[in-house]
Amino acid sequence: MILQKMPLKTINFRYIIKAASFCCIFLFGAVNAQEIIPDEAPPLAKKKDSIVNKTRIKADGVAAVVGDFIVLESDLDREIAQLEAQGADLSGITRCELFGSLLEKKLYAHQAIQDSVIVNELYIQSLVDQQIDGIMAQTNGDMQGLLKFYKKDSEQALRDEMYDINKNNYLSQEMQKKVIQDIEVTPEEVRTFFNEIPEDERPIFGTELKVAQIVVIPEVTEEAKQAVIDKLNEFKKDVEENGANFTTKALFYSEDLGSKNNGGLLPAMNRKQPRMVKEFRDVAFNLQEGEISEPFATDFGYHIIYLEKIRGQEYQVRHILLRPELSQEAIQKAKDKIDEVRAKIVDGSISFADAAREFSDEKETKYEGGQLTNPTTQDFNFELTKMDTEMYTQIQDLKDGEISQVIQDEDRVNKIKFKIMTVTDRIDDHKADYARDYLKIKELALQDKQIKAIEKWQKETIKATYIKINGEYRDCEYQSDWLKTQ
16 A cells, blocks of 8 residues: 555554555556656756657646656546445545545656566556456446446557556555565564553554364375376367367366466466465476476365466466365265364363364464464454454354364365364453554554655655646645645
C-alpha cells in the first residue's frame, strides 16, 4: 500500500487500516501514462524530469502532470467506479484523498523510470491475461460490453491500456519497496516508540488464542502414485507425438485450480525468485524452450512442465498437476488412527503436545507440540477478530484445554486429512503490554519508521520533479506538498 503521512501516536493504527482500504485494491487503475509537451518549459523542472513527446495534446481535461505522466479528469471518476464495483468501502474517503493517491503512484512510477527499475514484462502480460479472463468469466464472455465500459474499439486496444496501467502500477510498487526495503528497527527503537505513546492512548489488542492441532494424513499407495505418473506420461506423449495441445490438456485435466483455467500458465519465473518449490525450480530451469519435462513429484502432487518461451532471464511455463487417488482403506486407517489418538488424550494417557510430537503428520507443527504459528505475527497468538474464518468455526465453541471432535479437512497438498484441535491459552482484551505484545509493537514501530522514510522520500522527490495541479484539485488540502510551484 502507499504509506501516508500521519501523526506518530495512536491514530497510526486507524490510519494505516484506512489507507489500506482504498489503495491498490482495484483490478487495474485508471491513470493513463502519456507524455506531453507544455506550452512553456517548466522553470523548476530539472533535466531528468523534462517533458518530452512527439505529440501535443490539449490541456483541457488534464487534472495534473507528475513528471512524464498525466492524470486526466476522467481518471478519478473511473477509479472510483472500479472501487465501488468491487465493493470497496469509500465512506469517509474524499475525492481529494483518492486524487492524492493517484499522484503518489505516478510519482513512484516516474521515479522508478529515472532509477531504471527493471520491469518484469512477462509477468505484466500474464497479469493482463488473468485480468481479462477473470472479467470475462464474471460477465459471461461479454467482450463487447467490456469494450463499451472502457470506451475501447478493440480487445487489443483494451489489452494495451491494461498493460500500460499494470506496468506503471508495477513500477510504483517496486519503487515503494525500494524506498523501505532496508529499513529495520532495533529493540531500543521499539522501546522508545512504545514509551512515547501516552498511557491512555495505547492500543487495545483483542482477545487472543493459542491453538494447537494434530493432523493425520491418509497414506498414498505406490500403485496410486504410478497411475498418476502413467497418466502424465500419456499427456506428454500425446503432445509430442500426436500434436495434441498442452494448454487444452491442462484446461481439462490439471488439478491446480489456480492455473488450470489459464491452460496451466504460471506467472513468469526467474532464477532469483526465493519462494519457488525447489523440485519445480530444478526441473523448469533445466528445460529447453518447447520441451516437456518427465513427470516429477512435489508436496502438491505430480507434475509435467512445458517450457513455452524464454525471454532473457524470464521463463514462461505451463504445467499439469495431478494428485494420486486415495483408497477407502487408507482413508479409514487414518480416521481410526486419529480417533485412537483423541481417546488417549481425553483419558489422560498422553498430553496433547506429546501426542502431536509422536503421531501428527504435519511437519510444520508437530515439533512445537501442535502449536499453530500466526503467519502475520510469526508468534503463536491469534487475535479472535482477525482469525481465519475456517479456523474460527472449528474452535469457536472450545473451552480452554477441551479437545475438538475429529475434523475432516483438506488443503492445497492433501485432498483429505483428519485433525483434532485444542485451545491451549486465551488472553482476553487488553491494553498493549511491552513484554507480552512485543512482536506487534515491533511491527507498529517498523511501520512508523517506514512512514517517516516515505515522507522524507516524497518531500525530496516532489521538490526534484515537475508537478502541476489544475482546476478544482488545486483547492484540495494535500498531506504532501503537491502545490509547491503554484
